[in-house]
Amino acid sequence: MxxxxxxxxxxxxxxxxxxxxxxxxxxxxxxxxxxxxxxxxxxxxxxxxxxxxxxxxxxxxxxxxxxxxxxxxxxxxxxxxxxxxxxxxxxxxxxxxxxxxxxxxxxxxxxxxxxxxxxxxxxxxxxxxxxxxxxxxxxxxxxxxxxxxxxxxxxxxxxxxxxxxxxxxxxxxxxxxxxxxxxxxxxxxxxxxxxxxxxxxxxxxxxxxxxxxxxxVGHETVGERTTPLVQQSAYLVARAHKPAALGRLLDIEAPAAAIVFCRTREEVDQLTETLNGRGYRAEALHGGMGQEQRDRVMGRLRAGTADLLIATDVAARGLDVEHLTHVVNYSVPSAPETYIHRIGRVGRAGREGVAITLAEPREHRMLKAIERITKQRIPVGKVPTVADLRARRMELTRAALRESLLEDDLEPYRVVVESLTDEFDLMEVALAAVKLAHESSGGELDEEEIPEVALPPERERRTGGRRAERVSRPPAGGMTRLFFGVGRRAGIRPQDLVGAITGESGLRGRDIGAIEIADRFSLVEVPHEAADEVIVAMRRTTIKGRRPTVRRERDARGRVPR
Missing domain, CATH: 3.40.50.300 (P-loop containing nucleotide triphosphate hydrolases)
Structure with missing residues (x-):
């Protein structure tokens, strides 16, 4: 069935x-x-x-x-x-x-x-x-x-x-x-x-x-329901850095109004508190709130006194915010139809919109599934760096000053500039004014880099039902080559070694370097700092029913390379 x-x-x-x-x-x-x-x-x-x-x-x-x-x-x-x-x-x-x-x-x-x-x-x-x-x-x-x-x-x-x-x-x-x-x-x-x-x-x-x-789950054909007016993108982020990454992206995007979708009420409350701490006007909306409280939240969003709505899918059903410009999936949605429904909240009535998804490394497959179903590519980008953020904030300061020059009545401030130019160069006065304007708009709030997360590697090509072995090469920088006392005669394949190491240590498949398999032994590259952990872990387990000798590879004179 x-x-x-x-x-x-x-x-x-x-x-x-x-x-x-x-x-x-x-x-x-x-x-x-x-x-x-x-x-x-x-x-x-x-x-x-x-x-x-x-x-x-x-x-x-x-x-x-x-x-x-x-x-x-x-x-x-x-x-x-x-x-x-x-x-x-x-x-x-x-x-x-x-x-x-x-x-x-x-x-x-x-x-x-x-x-x-x-x-x-x-x-x-x-x-x-x-x-x-x-x-x-x-x-x-x-x-x-x-x-x-x-x-x-x-x-x-x-x-x-x-x-x-x-x-x-x-x-x-x-x-x-x-x-x-x-x-x-x-x-x-x-x-x-x-x-x-x-x-x-x-x-x-x-x-x-x-x-x-x-x-x-997730096998319907719904590509026609997505809208070309929505600019879709995703960012690969480790779970611990998602709040900071979201704040960084919101700083860069500067949405007029946005909905951030979370999976649980608990996540909604925590994220709302975090974003308000960053200076955003964020409001929570979830099923644990009474109708009167929900109405107040929506009133503030529509009136423009709040610019971020942090919500669960249940609470956000039926909402239509006319000036909404951005939708953010704080996690990859559990079903493609949920993704489509969410991003459909922007790009309505001929307006353009932006849909952003934060994906943990293990959720990358889900993004690919959504792409297959929607028949639209979701580009995976890098979280903006501190330098990107500084450049964006400087651009916002420049835009604000340009708008003021075009539209505001600046005559009342002329006396201040003229009095300062008696003592300072006009360019220096302008630079000081720009500095004050920039700092008043937020300045340098975020100075920590968010670690980059690499895309999960594509599955290795299989030949004749077997995984192709990696090509031998010298140890890469920062890698240590380990000797395993089992090889081809014991039926050892690359996936056996990768599976044993990743299952018994803190490494992931992408952390492991070149693998060479000889008749009686195998050589595996692991990050230098993890070598001792892998050796200790592998001494307590078996590979294909054997408990192999595991140590650092020795050179021709029997010495362990430094």
């Missing part, structure tokens, strides 16, 4: 209460500011609550974590010693994020959740597992390590979730996943989420899921 949430067949549930969730979960969701389920949540939660296996095709940011976390927590009875749910994820960062989400949603249930991944003290993980845990969120390599140690008992498991399954397979975790699933009960519920469904995923589904419900 296949459901396509993007075609409008998304059930009748419009609130989390309609989904039949227990009061503790509804209370937690309300406290977090979640107002309504996303399409993937409306589709996935009911069948998961009924115990069905599920295959969901959905990208990061569509709300899939809550789609599988809430059903797990709904059926939770935190009394046992061993976990009842196991969530497998490709990276340590995602393990932490998913674990934190379970903690937030299950706070009123006393849910015991632990993330286990490489690069973290294993002693702490052992203690947590020994004390008793309900939900384990793990990278495959570390999960298999604990199973081998006998410290992760899966006999009481009721649900297994494979999150971002395509990423896990691309990182070389296929054999680890198979080995983990072989240690789980036959009568478990299996849930698999993947942004793409290549043949390898289909094979995994056929082997391990029983008559699964299939859900696809």
């Amino acid at each position: 296949t459901m396509n949430a993007a075609e409008g067949d998304i059930g009748t549930a419009t609130t989390f209460a309609d989904l039949g969730l227990r009061p503790e979960l509804l209370h937690a969701l309300s406290g977090l500011g979640y107002e309504e389920p996303t399409p993937i949540q409306r589709e996935a939660i009911p069948p998961l609550l009924e115990g069905h296996d599920l295959l969901g095709q959905a990208a990061t940011g569509t709300g899939k974590t809550a789609a599988f976390a809430l059903p797990v927590l709904q059926r939770l009875e935190p009394d046992g010693q061993h976990p009842v749910a196991l969530v497998l994820v490709p990276t340590r960062e995602l393990a932490v994020q998913v674990s934190e989400a379970f903690h937030r949603y299950g706070r009123d249930l006393g849910a015991r959740v632990i993330p286990i991944y490489g690069g973290a003290p294993i002693g702490r993980q052992l203690q947590g597992l020994k004390r008793g845990v309900d939900i384990v969120v793990a990278t495959p390599g570390r999960a298999l390590d604990h199973i081998g140690r006998g410290t992760l008992d899966l006999t009481a498991l009721r649900t297994v979730v494979l999150d971002e399954a395509d990423e896990m397979l691309d990182m070389g975790f296929a054999e680890d996943i198979e080995a983990i699933l072989a240690n789980t009960p036959d009568e478990r519920q299996t849930v698999l989420f993947s942004a793409t469904i290549p043949p390898r995923i289909d094979g995994l589904v056929r082997r391990h899921l029983r008559d699964p419900i299939r859900i696809e």
Whole structure:
């Protein structure tokens, strides 16, 4: 059975209460500011609550974590010693994020959740597992390590979730996943989420899921509904720097009026406070506000006494602000139709508008999905630098002075200029006046650079079903070459090494340099500052069932290069 949430067949549930969730979960969701389920949540939660296996095709940011976390927590009875749910994820960062989400949603249930991944003290993980845990969120390599140690008992498991399954397979975790699933009960519920469904995923589904419900999110053809009058752009920004990046972009764009869309009420309130601290006249609008309060906010926006509206989709429904010039997606929308609906608020009646989207690196796929569906390119730019901001503010000062020269009555100020020119050169007087005007308009408010985030690398070209190996080259600057005591004879491929390193350390795939694989050993370039972390992490794990020697590469004389 296949459901396509993007075609409008998304059930009748419009609130989390309609989904039949227990009061503790509804209370937690309300406290977090979640107002309504996303399409993937409306589709996935009911069948998961009924115990069905599920295959969901959905990208990061569509709300899939809550789609599988809430059903797990709904059926939770935190009394046992061993976990009842196991969530497998490709990276340590995602393990932490998913674990934190379970903690937030299950706070009123006393849910015991632990993330286990490489690069973290294993002693702490052992203690947590020994004390008793309900939900384990793990990278495959570390999960298999604990199973081998006998410290992760899966006999009481009721649900297994494979999150971002395509990423896990691309990182070389296929054999680890198979080995983990072989240690789980036959009568478990299996849930698999993947942004793409290549043949390898289909094979995994056929082997391990029983008559699964299939859900696809974001596959409608809606390109004709977008408007050419809207200038669309996106910026890749790390989560920690998004508030600063938004402020920087607003400083550059200087919108007459803008709506910034957020996912939750909590995010709306926090961002409103941050932007007001930067000197903007920002107003919050979300479902937790009364109608009278909402009317006051809209009155201030229409009257021009507020220039920024920070809102959730629910609260902004039906709004029509005539002088709106900019729409900002603080995160990539969870569904393409949401993106289209939002940017359609500008560019109306022949007016031009601007649509800006802030995307975290893991949300880049979602931007590509929106481009495919809308049939329009969304250029990804770099967040303006401090130099860009200074130039823009200077341009605004120049424009303000020009407008004053053209329109204002300046005669009353002539006596000031004439008295100063008796002592100073006329150009110096003008420069001092410009300096005062510039400083009064904001001056240099923002002096910290926002770190640039690179685009995720394209998937490496595959040849004959195998990933092509990288071309050998000398170590790049700032890189250290590590020796791994396993090679081609052990069946080692580049993705096995990348998957092991990224799964057990703090590195990502794009951080890893050249890989050379010989018959009996492999050489891998990693950033110099991360070399020790990788060596320690890899000594605690296995690659293709082997625990290899890992050390810095030695030169011809057996010395470790400095």
